[in-house]
Amino acid sequence: MTRHHKQERHQALQDEIVKNPFSTDEELAKRFSVSVSTIRLDRTDLGIPELRERTRAVAHEAYGTLKSLEEQELIGLLTELRIGKLGRSEMLIEENMVLDKARVARGHHLFAQANSLAIALVDNEMAVTGSVDLKFLRPAHLGETVIAEGKVLKRKGNKYWVDITAQVDQEDVLVGHWILFGFDEEISL
Structure with missing residues:
Protein backbone atom coordinates (compact mmCIF):
# COMPACT_ATOMS: atom_id res chain seq x y z
CA MET A 1 0.00 0.00 0.00
CA THR A 2 1.38 3.41 -0.88
CA ARG A 3 2.13 6.02 1.75
CA HIS A 4 -0.80 8.12 0.59
CA HIS A 5 -3.31 5.29 1.19
CA LYS A 6 -1.77 4.54 4.57
CA GLN A 7 -2.15 8.18 5.62
CA GLU A 8 -5.77 8.17 4.48
CA ARG A 9 -6.41 4.93 6.38
CA HIS A 10 -4.74 6.38 9.49
CA GLN A 11 -7.01 9.44 9.35
CA ALA A 12 -10.09 7.29 8.73
CA LEU A 13 -9.07 4.95 11.58
CA GLN A 14 -8.70 7.87 13.98
CA ASP A 15 -12.10 9.23 12.93
CA GLU A 16 -13.74 5.82 13.33
CA ILE A 17 -12.33 5.29 16.83
CA VAL A 18 -13.44 8.76 17.92
CA LYS A 19 -16.93 7.93 16.61
CA ASN A 20 -16.99 4.40 18.06
CA PRO A 21 -14.24 3.81 20.64
CA PHE A 22 -15.50 0.26 21.26
CA SER A 23 -14.66 -1.09 17.81
CA THR A 24 -12.58 -4.26 17.99
CA ASP A 25 -9.47 -4.72 15.88
CA GLU A 26 -11.35 -7.41 13.95
CA GLU A 27 -14.24 -5.04 13.16
CA LEU A 28 -11.80 -2.32 12.09
CA ALA A 29 -9.86 -4.74 9.89
CA LYS A 30 -13.07 -5.76 8.14
CA ARG A 31 -14.20 -2.14 7.74
CA PHE A 32 -10.89 -1.06 6.17
CA SER A 33 -10.30 -4.33 4.24
CA VAL A 34 -6.92 -4.95 5.85
CA SER A 35 -5.55 -7.58 8.21
CA VAL A 36 -5.93 -7.43 11.98
CA SER A 37 -2.11 -7.10 12.18
CA THR A 38 -2.25 -4.00 9.97
CA ILE A 39 -4.85 -2.43 12.26
CA ARG A 40 -2.69 -3.20 15.31
CA LEU A 41 0.34 -1.63 13.63
CA ASP A 42 -1.72 1.40 12.62
CA ARG A 43 -3.01 1.79 16.20
CA THR A 44 0.56 1.58 17.51
CA ASP A 45 1.76 4.17 14.97
CA LEU A 46 -1.08 6.50 15.98
CA GLY A 47 -0.75 5.88 19.73
CA ILE A 48 -4.29 4.48 19.96
CA PRO A 49 -4.59 2.00 22.85
CA GLU A 50 -6.18 -1.42 22.54
CA LEU A 51 -9.93 -1.84 23.09
CA ARG A 52 -9.67 -2.70 26.79
CA GLU A 53 -7.80 0.54 27.56
CA ARG A 54 -10.13 2.64 25.39
CA THR A 55 -13.15 1.16 27.14
CA ARG A 56 -11.66 1.85 30.57
Whole structure:
Protein backbone atom coordinates (compact mmCIF):
# COMPACT_ATOMS: atom_id res chain seq x y z
CA MET A 1 0.00 0.00 0.00
CA THR A 2 1.38 3.41 -0.88
CA ARG A 3 2.13 6.02 1.75
CA HIS A 4 -0.80 8.12 0.59
CA HIS A 5 -3.31 5.29 1.19
CA LYS A 6 -1.77 4.54 4.57
CA GLN A 7 -2.15 8.18 5.62
CA GLU A 8 -5.77 8.17 4.48
CA ARG A 9 -6.41 4.93 6.38
CA HIS A 10 -4.74 6.38 9.49
CA GLN A 11 -7.01 9.44 9.35
CA ALA A 12 -10.09 7.29 8.73
CA LEU A 13 -9.07 4.95 11.58
CA GLN A 14 -8.70 7.87 13.98
CA ASP A 15 -12.10 9.23 12.93
CA GLU A 16 -13.74 5.82 13.33
CA ILE A 17 -12.33 5.29 16.83
CA VAL A 18 -13.44 8.76 17.92
CA LYS A 19 -16.93 7.93 16.61
CA ASN A 20 -16.99 4.40 18.06
CA PRO A 21 -14.24 3.81 20.64
CA PHE A 22 -15.50 0.26 21.26
CA SER A 23 -14.66 -1.09 17.81
CA THR A 24 -12.58 -4.26 17.99
CA ASP A 25 -9.47 -4.72 15.88
CA GLU A 26 -11.35 -7.41 13.95
CA GLU A 27 -14.24 -5.04 13.16
CA LEU A 28 -11.80 -2.32 12.09
CA ALA A 29 -9.86 -4.74 9.89
CA LYS A 30 -13.07 -5.76 8.14
CA ARG A 31 -14.20 -2.14 7.74
CA PHE A 32 -10.89 -1.06 6.17
CA SER A 33 -10.30 -4.33 4.24
CA VAL A 34 -6.92 -4.95 5.85
CA SER A 35 -5.55 -7.58 8.21
CA VAL A 36 -5.93 -7.43 11.98
CA SER A 37 -2.11 -7.10 12.18
CA THR A 38 -2.25 -4.00 9.97
CA ILE A 39 -4.85 -2.43 12.26
CA ARG A 40 -2.69 -3.20 15.31
CA LEU A 41 0.34 -1.63 13.63
CA ASP A 42 -1.72 1.40 12.62
CA ARG A 43 -3.01 1.79 16.20
CA THR A 44 0.56 1.58 17.51
CA ASP A 45 1.76 4.17 14.97
CA LEU A 46 -1.08 6.50 15.98
CA GLY A 47 -0.75 5.88 19.73
CA ILE A 48 -4.29 4.48 19.96
CA PRO A 49 -4.59 2.00 22.85
CA GLU A 50 -6.18 -1.42 22.54
CA LEU A 51 -9.93 -1.84 23.09
CA ARG A 52 -9.67 -2.70 26.79
CA GLU A 53 -7.80 0.54 27.56
CA ARG A 54 -10.13 2.64 25.39
CA THR A 55 -13.15 1.16 27.14
CA ARG A 56 -11.66 1.85 30.57
CA ALA A 57 -10.84 5.48 29.67
CA VAL A 58 -14.27 6.23 28.20
CA ALA A 59 -16.09 4.59 31.12
CA HIS A 60 -13.96 6.43 33.68
CA GLU A 61 -14.80 9.76 32.05
CA ALA A 62 -18.53 8.96 31.86
CA TYR A 63 -18.78 7.70 35.47
CA GLY A 64 -17.04 10.85 36.69
CA THR A 65 -20.03 12.92 35.61
CA LEU A 66 -22.75 10.84 37.32
CA LYS A 67 -24.95 13.02 39.48
CA SER A 68 -28.41 11.52 40.15
CA LEU A 69 -27.31 8.01 41.11
CA GLU A 70 -24.31 6.13 42.42
CA GLU A 71 -22.01 4.15 40.15
CA GLN A 72 -23.12 0.81 41.61
CA GLU A 73 -26.78 1.69 40.92
CA LEU A 74 -26.21 1.89 37.17
CA ILE A 75 -27.04 -1.28 35.24
CA GLY A 76 -24.62 -1.91 32.39
CA LEU A 77 -21.37 -0.16 31.49
CA LEU A 78 -21.79 3.59 31.07
CA THR A 79 -19.88 4.59 27.95
CA GLU A 80 -21.07 8.16 27.42
CA LEU A 81 -22.88 10.68 29.56
CA ARG A 82 -23.71 14.30 28.94
CA ILE A 83 -26.08 15.08 31.78
CA GLY A 84 -29.26 16.78 30.64
CA LYS A 85 -28.53 15.81 27.03
CA LEU A 86 -27.60 12.24 26.09
CA GLY A 87 -26.02 9.04 27.30
CA ARG A 88 -25.09 5.51 26.32
CA SER A 89 -24.55 2.23 28.13
CA GLU A 90 -23.70 -1.33 27.15
CA MET A 91 -24.71 -4.58 28.80
CA LEU A 92 -23.57 -8.08 27.89
CA ILE A 93 -26.35 -10.64 28.34
CA GLU A 94 -24.87 -13.24 30.68
CA GLU A 95 -26.03 -16.65 31.88
CA ASN A 96 -27.58 -15.33 35.11
CA MET A 97 -29.76 -12.87 33.12
CA VAL A 98 -31.54 -15.33 30.83
CA LEU A 99 -34.61 -17.51 31.07
CA ASP A 100 -33.57 -21.15 31.38
CA LYS A 101 -35.69 -22.54 28.55
CA ALA A 102 -35.72 -19.65 26.07
CA ARG A 103 -32.10 -18.50 26.66
CA VAL A 104 -33.15 -14.85 26.24
CA ALA A 105 -32.73 -11.96 28.67
CA ARG A 106 -35.39 -11.48 31.30
CA GLY A 107 -37.25 -8.24 30.64
CA HIS A 108 -36.41 -6.70 34.00
CA HIS A 109 -32.69 -6.66 33.10
CA LEU A 110 -33.36 -4.74 29.90
CA PHE A 111 -35.71 -2.37 31.72
CA ALA A 112 -33.15 -1.83 34.50
CA GLN A 113 -30.45 -0.86 32.01
CA ALA A 114 -32.75 1.61 30.24
CA ASN A 115 -34.24 3.01 33.46
CA SER A 116 -30.88 3.58 35.14
CA LEU A 117 -29.60 5.35 32.00
CA ALA A 118 -32.70 7.58 31.98
CA ILE A 119 -32.12 8.47 35.65
CA ALA A 120 -28.42 9.17 34.98
CA LEU A 121 -29.44 11.82 32.43
CA VAL A 122 -31.31 13.91 35.03
CA ASP A 123 -29.43 17.05 36.10
CA ASN A 124 -30.33 16.83 39.80
CA GLU A 125 -28.86 15.13 42.86
CA MET A 126 -31.70 12.59 42.91
CA ALA A 127 -34.20 11.38 40.36
CA VAL A 128 -37.21 9.07 40.30
CA THR A 129 -39.16 7.56 37.46
CA GLY A 130 -42.65 9.03 37.10
CA SER A 131 -43.93 6.98 34.19
CA VAL A 132 -42.69 4.88 31.28
CA ASP A 133 -44.26 3.97 27.96
CA LEU A 134 -42.17 0.96 26.95
CA LYS A 135 -42.16 -1.58 24.13
CA PHE A 136 -40.02 -4.72 23.88
CA LEU A 137 -39.45 -5.32 20.17
CA ARG A 138 -37.33 -8.46 20.13
CA PRO A 139 -35.55 -10.69 22.66
CA ALA A 140 -31.90 -10.18 23.56
CA HIS A 141 -30.10 -13.51 23.52
CA LEU A 142 -27.38 -14.93 25.74
CA GLY A 143 -24.01 -13.51 24.67
CA GLU A 144 -25.42 -10.46 22.87
CA THR A 145 -24.45 -6.92 23.86
CA VAL A 146 -27.33 -4.51 24.36
CA ILE A 147 -26.47 -0.88 23.65
CA ALA A 148 -28.88 1.61 25.23
CA GLU A 149 -28.89 5.21 24.08
CA GLY A 150 -30.85 7.93 25.79
CA LYS A 151 -31.72 11.50 24.93
CA VAL A 152 -33.36 14.22 27.01
CA LEU A 153 -36.13 15.61 24.83
CA LYS A 154 -37.41 18.31 27.15
CA ARG A 155 -37.06 19.67 30.66
CA LYS A 156 -39.60 21.78 32.48
CA GLY A 157 -38.66 22.62 36.06
CA ASN A 158 -37.82 19.34 37.77
CA LYS A 159 -39.63 17.24 35.14
CA TYR A 160 -37.67 15.49 32.36
CA TRP A 161 -38.86 13.73 29.21
CA VAL A 162 -36.32 11.12 28.08
CA ASP A 163 -36.32 8.67 25.16
CA ILE A 164 -34.32 5.45 25.44
CA THR A 165 -33.63 2.99 22.62
CA ALA A 166 -31.80 -0.27 23.27
CA GLN A 167 -30.35 -2.19 20.35
CA VAL A 168 -28.41 -5.34 19.52
CA ASP A 169 -26.43 -5.09 16.28
CA GLN A 170 -28.39 -1.96 15.31
CA GLU A 171 -31.72 -3.78 15.69
CA ASP A 172 -34.15 -2.31 18.22
CA VAL A 173 -34.75 -4.47 21.28
CA LEU A 174 -36.58 -1.93 23.43
CA VAL A 175 -37.88 1.61 22.99
CA GLY A 176 -39.33 3.74 25.72
CA HIS A 177 -40.42 7.20 26.70
CA TRP A 178 -39.71 8.20 30.31
CA ILE A 179 -41.01 11.01 32.46
CA LEU A 180 -38.69 11.55 35.42
CA PHE A 181 -38.59 13.93 38.35
CA GLY A 182 -35.36 15.41 39.69
CA PHE A 183 -34.72 16.66 43.22
CA ASP A 184 -31.77 18.41 44.82
CA GLU A 185 -32.71 17.50 48.38
CA GLU A 186 -34.10 14.45 50.10
CA ILE A 187 -37.69 13.57 49.35
CA SER A 188 -39.76 13.70 52.53
CA LEU A 189 -42.62 11.27 52.89
